[in-house]
Amino acid sequence: MDYRQHFDFMKHRNKFFAASASLLMIGIIVIALFSMNFGVDFKAGTGLDIGVGQTVTKEKAEEIFASIDLKPAIVSIGGNNDHISARYDAILTEEQIKKINTTMAATFGAQVSQEVNTVSPDIAVELGLKAIYAVAISCVFICIYVSLRFEWRFAVAAIIAILHDALVVIAMFAIFRFEVNLPFLAAVLTTIGYSINDKIVIFDRVRENLRFSKVKTSDDLSNLLNNSIWQTMARNIYTVLTVLLAAGCLFIFGSESIKLFALAKIIGLASGAYSSICIASPLWYLLKNKSLSSKTRANVVKE
Template sequence: MNFKKQFDFVKNRNKFFAASVILCLIGLVALLISGLNLGVDFKAGTSIDISLGQAVTKEKANQIFTAAIEREPSVLTIGGDNQDRVSARFDEVLSDDNVRKVQDAFKTEFGENVSQEVNTVSPDIARELALKALYGVLIASVAVSIYVSIRFEWRFATAVVITTLYDAFVVIGLFAIFQLEVDLPFVAAILTTIGYSINDKIVIFDRIRENQRFTKVKTDEDLSTMINNSIWQTMSRNINTVVTILIAAICLFIFGSESIKLFALAKIIGLASGAYSSICIASPLWFLLKSRSNKKKVKAAA
């Protein structure tokens, strides 16, 4: 209980703001220099997933591709419990004949039990998917802003939208920094992040709005105290919610298949960022907006 009294989130807001700005700048630099590592969903090309039924090395798989179609995959990974699954991505669209040659080559080497799944995206479809993903994030942000403005007030909406976009950018920035692949499940993870992030912030802001009714706020110190009390009153609920979902996301990352590991990782990053921004950024940001509004009212009255 003493920790609650000692730590002041609003008073330490500049430290949180600075740390967040630095992280965003690092992510922005990574985006400008390296860009995102776009998967086949957003980049024209062909991806092939082959199940062999027996272990294979990366070098052996690469040799088979080269011998079959005289080209190496731009990305080649070996997965599965027994290292018996080959995932390859080509930056160009492979013809049906080349796809057939790949399957025949692996069947010749590993037998008739070989099966493969092929996913091809044309340049037009890749551009369309990228635009729709961007529109989805923007529409979600606008809808959130309208909802919070109606339910609460514009200052709450401003704080929610800024910090929710921050959460989404943290995920995007970290994927850009470490050059992790971005595909359609990644977009789903971003939208999921936005949803959970908004939920965390609404819980705190709803308590702030409720406490406003019973608190006489005359100074910035009174406002700061009321916000800190609201944060601590909702702390256990926020932590329990985030930890519960994090456990599920971490299990997906550890035990899930290769195809959903990056989705789970994006969710883990987004959930952690959403919990942090709800407590350390959104509420202090609303404090700044509300404090300025109160000062303007005092000046107008004078």
């Protein structure tokens, strides 16, 4: 079936590149000016997750902390409005933590529970470096895998698109000042793993179509790539929607501790579906088209 009557992705590739570049540039500017909103996992300090067993407002929680001169940098309410999350940029002493627990118990009763997460400056730096190493190593192995299974052009296009997906998640969290913590890192890594799946599906169809097509010009290559995208479109949409539904349910119905993880997954999944079609495929087209042009010039010289 000829899919040329559908939307021509290759024709509009520069618009896709410009849109992605604009978003990433905004993210870079925000990071340069304001940095990321690092959570206690990547920033030295103490995080408290306090279950009070009854409905509580943010104003009430802030009032309690202020009454004991231990006002945190960030206060949020989670769960069924019965959990208080507090983040301190400084490391609290055992006496201060005990004072908070005693005050909460006096206010809400004996059902109060408290979870403490303290990260020292050295551990914060170590976690940050390990996060960078994890992303870099995963990208290297994906590049090797794609190179062995396909060819280097597919690998280059896939890696650039995967990095695009990771950077989109980072940019969105920077722009909207969402907290960056270990669940966020897990979401970025799973986004990288999932993103390559969409790209492999399209690239596999491209490789298959190349076997039975005579590609001599840029138009031939563009038509082949557009056809391959549309032939795999239904499968990609169904797959993405299924996973997005699961991530959406986690975001809506999940606990406060996994909401940002689910949000990062939603952004990453959407970006992965977009980049597979609008970034990775056009990049491969540009690389392959360059080799076609080289072969054409070589044939002209021989003649």
